[in-house]
Each structure stands twice: as C-alpha cells, then as structure tokens.
Amino acid sequence: MKRLSDKLVELFNFRIKAELESSYLYEAMACTLDFKGFKYAAKLWREDAEGERLHAKWAIDYMLGLDVLPTIPTIVVPKEQKWPGIKEIVDATVVHEDMVTSQCKDLAKLALTSEDTLTYSFVADHYLKEQVEELQKVLERQKYTQLFLENKDYGALEKYFKHQLK
Secondary structure, three states: OOOOOHHHHHHHHHHHHHHHHHHHHHHHHHHHHHHOOOHHHHHHHHHHHHHHHHHHHHHHHHOOOOOOOOOOOOOOOOOOOOOHHHHHHHHHHHHHHHHHHHHHHHHOOOOOOOOOOHHHHHHHHHHHHHHHHHHHHHHHHHHHHHHHHHHOOHHHHOOOOHHHHH
C-alpha cells in the first residue's frame, strides 16, 4: 500500500536536502562569526546547524516509518560564504528562515489538498510549529543585533548571544 503520494515523497526528499543545506549554511556562518571574534554567536549558529540536521532526520524517520525510502541528497557548498559582518549574517539568516517557512507551508498545503491528514498533522506538529519558533528567534536576534550595533556595544551583543545558548 502506498502511504505517501509521489509528490509528497518528492517534497519530503526536498525537505531533507533543504534542512541539510541549511545546516551547512549555518556552519559556514558560524565559521565567519568565529573568525571575526564573535565566539558566542558562532556557538549559537553551530547549535542552529545541529538543529537543522535534526529537522532533516524528522523527514527521514517519518518516511521510513511509512515504509518509504528517503533519498539522501548530495549537499552543495553554500554559495554565500563571505559576509562582511555580523549584521549581514543575521539578516541573511532571517531571509533564509522566511524561505524555509514558505517551503514548509507548501508541504503542509499539499498534504491538506491531498487529504493526507496524517501527513498534515506531522508537518504541522513538526515543521510549522518549528518555523514559528525559528522566525521568532531570528527576528529577535535581528532586533538586538541592530540595537547593539547602533550603540557600537559589541560586548553586549556577545553577551546577548551567550545567554541564547542552550
């Protein structure tokens, strides 16, 4: 019995790829932050990179649980690996999370229009809920980064990032 439509399989495989690419992107950002002396910000982006790998695993486990073989993709190097400073990294993170949110909404819409309530429930409980948290987190980072940079208070910015670590 086929438990996921071909289109949903395609989108879940895309989700795996996108989450793993997000992990690479955040790791590249962490390297830049570390190089520029933002040690706690770098640790925070590394936590984010680990979280993205977990999100890929959600899709993998869901597909395997439904007896569907996931496709583990080849990951390409992130195109952007040179950011002038922390502001650009934070802003790029917000743009990236907006894009991921849109992708997750598309997955949820397909599950709904396919009348696959099981998959919709999974997507809503995992990806959509996670994206609300991700957007809130990165928008807060953006707000505080802007505030601390306007005041040229780099120490307070690093202290803020330190307190965000798990």
